[in-house]
Amino acid sequence: MSSIQRDLSLTGQPPASLNSIQKVGTVIGLGGLIILLLALFNINLPNKALWLTLSLAAIFGGILLFSYGAYADKHAGIKNDGVWFKSISSRGFLAWVAGLALTGFYIVLYFKADLLGLNAKGENTGLIAIFDPLSKILSGNPASQWFVYGTLYTIAILGFGIKFLWKYRHNRYERLRTISVMFFQTAFAFLIPEFMARLNADDFSLPYYDIKNVWPLNYYNFEQYRVDDFISAGDIGLALLIFGIASIFVITPILTYKYGKRWYCSWVCGCGGLAETAGDSFRHLSDKSEFAWKVERWVVHSVLVFVIVMTTAVISTYLGYDPDKYWLTKDIFLIGVGFFLTLLFAVIWIFKKEELKQDARYGAIGYLVIVLALIGIHYASGSTLFLIPAETLRTTYGFLIGSIFSGVIGTGFYPIFGNRVWCRFGCPMAAILGLQQRLFSKFRITTNGGQCISCGNCSSYCEMGIDVRAYAQKGENIVRASCVGCGICSAVCPRGVLKLENAATDNRINSREILLGNDLDLMDYLNQS
């Protein structure tokens, strides 16, 4: 509506304005960031440990104080007042500033780590140096840009996680889910890999491994240096390698069958964890149009094919040029991949063909033919597998998908495109889990009879851009590949229409002509014809 005024300042009018506690919180939090900025510009801060503690405590404390100011004196319940009025959450000026700052940070992090103080020779300087004390406590080693990133990432999930817990304190599903992502980030992504690094010695070296980070999200998990490390690290290493393989082929399918992809995407995953906590204020910015959905389907599945091709190429290459070292030969591996993909395709085609839309059928056939043809050409003509050298594929994937897509666009543009752009359009892990969830799972969001009033809160606050209302107003359950099961649609529904459930797979997808509550004879008549 034209009369809405976007508020650029922190004062303004309710409900866009900040109260005084929130303002103090903002100042303290920014103060913590300024310490890091000073370090970045090589201002000499003696006693790094103290300044680092001060900075992180200020950032964390600032977020907590801000949340306290926002929610402490409010009733438990939905807190979306003014979301579309606030500059930061309505693509206003502050959103663009935050977006540009974040993207800038990601670009430097991925491609210009020397600017952060990473020195090829000699000690760390600048921002990275200030993190050395903490890194030495944890792993015994000096910090890297990834340690800096991991620390800030964890602080963000913890701080904004507490904010989220406060905001949704009336909702036990949201609370448990958030405690879960906070735990997995702190323990599995941050602390355990650092402690694992402590175990490393001259004759024993484990690769840096966040074990909840499953291939293909962790697209480099089966690269040669890691596999070599795993194998040379004896039983522990072998167990980790087997766990990594079992994660995607055994554990993931079972859990997704039982609970939907949410067990991973909104309860465990680190990307999901950041999206659900620090990104929560931007969830309504996702594009709900049918067009966006179409783009999503093509892009995310293309990324999945890309990662499969890339990983196959990389593995087959090192199996090929060092045939004595691995019991698995390149030929068996490639035939195995071809066989597995064909089998997977056949199973879906035989059991679930009716559930695939036209473009999904074209896509599935097209991609299978392309992958098999490339393997075939490799054998027939002896050309490089997939026509492009594996190393080129790997670096291209790492650059385009691993860095630009997941980091710069995925997180940097939270305030512009919403908090799940990467998860929705780019994550190959989400694509795999999504296929399982759509075709082989007990999970669904149940629509409550005829109670929907088409208000659109559910669609508005769906971070994955699912038009939840389109289903709810038809009385149809929501069974969508992309749904990460965050539960917010159910939470914001003013009429109690939506419920996330795991139940029998019969009638999971139920379309009705008319809704419950009308004439029984009319319902019978329409449902028969």
Place this chain on the structure above:
Amino acid sequence: MEHVVIVGNGIAGVTAARHIRKNSDKKITIISAESEHFFSRTALMYVYMGHMRWQDLKPYEDKFWDKNRIDLVQAYVEKIDSQDQILHMADGQTLNYDTLILATGSVPAKYGWEGQDLEGVQGLVSKQDLELLEKNAPNNEVCPKAVIVGGGLIGVELAEMLYTRKIDVTILVREKGFWSGILPDAEAQLISEHIQSHGIDLRHEEELDKIIADGNGKVKAIITKKGEEIPCNLVGITTGVKPKIDFLEGSGIETDKGILVNKLLETNIQNVYAIGDCAQQREAIDLRKPVEAVWYTGRMMGETVAQTICGTPFEYNPGNWFNSAKFFDIEYQTYGWVFSSRNKKDYEQHFHWKHPDNTKCITIAFHKKSLQFLGINTFGIRMRHEVLDRWLNERKSIDYVLQHLSQANFDPEFYKKYESYIQATYKASKQTA
């Protein structure tokens, strides 16, 4: 080709259009003066509160209408010539129809108060009302103080809206509890207390006497029937709605409070139907009111009339009554009939349970003699429509319902369950009875 013209693009009219399209190839035109596209009226409040934008209220993408060959005309129908089957618009256009569906909805009901047409006095039903509210009460500097007259669902919504902009709100309610014409007293009291806990000045047994103007024709204050003057910048009239039928004068279409229809939703004129808020049943349907201004009934009438128009006549015969609402943070659902303390039937008895935290309660209505389950109200606990609908159809007893209550729970996973407390309270009440 038969031309079906629908006046009104609310839930009733749009549902009828969609179902006629599903079942036929007729030419369909929807006329609305209010908005270009269908939107969810129930969600108007969320735009003012900043939860959603105007475009988010539209349940269908704009391309939907073209794709489904539903023509949209934005115009105000001023006169209907039912003899020659022509609609006359305010802008001079005319439109011929073969079949006409009137789905014009409601307007706020005002009761002839002095000053009710002053600037700053308004209801909250239409898109224009929302725009007006943005003008009348953009913030608490322009509008530090508002008085809402009437304690219904729109009244509480308006209070919640103004509350988000930190505007001081007084609500005048005629009864002893909020919405106590509909809710049993214990529930009405729970809602009253919840509203008051937000700092809203909710006054029971108070009525509007008149509205006073400042020098410029704007609201300055109101005076209650008890004679108290309350200064204010906005007066929200939420004393109910009435069918929008004034334009039908002289059309030959028979009206009373609303447009009179038979069970096939036909008016007295052939090929003219009325559905939704504007329709009034000639014959009562079970215990329902002849005019029902509810989203769901509008939709159901649309679903039904579409079948009739497409050659399979169906009488409007809705199933069990159900409804829902939200009072600030407390959700409300109802299935079957639970009447207010005042309107309770002779045979109707209530079992009531309330959580000590005062945000959750349920009331189950049952037949005194047969113990048949008649209906349930829940506050703060979500229930499963399908299960309760089935129990009502199967005429289960209250004992059965209480025993199996957990099957009807629809709260999110991991929520605390209250069935055992409710059952214990019921047992205790039976022993003392």
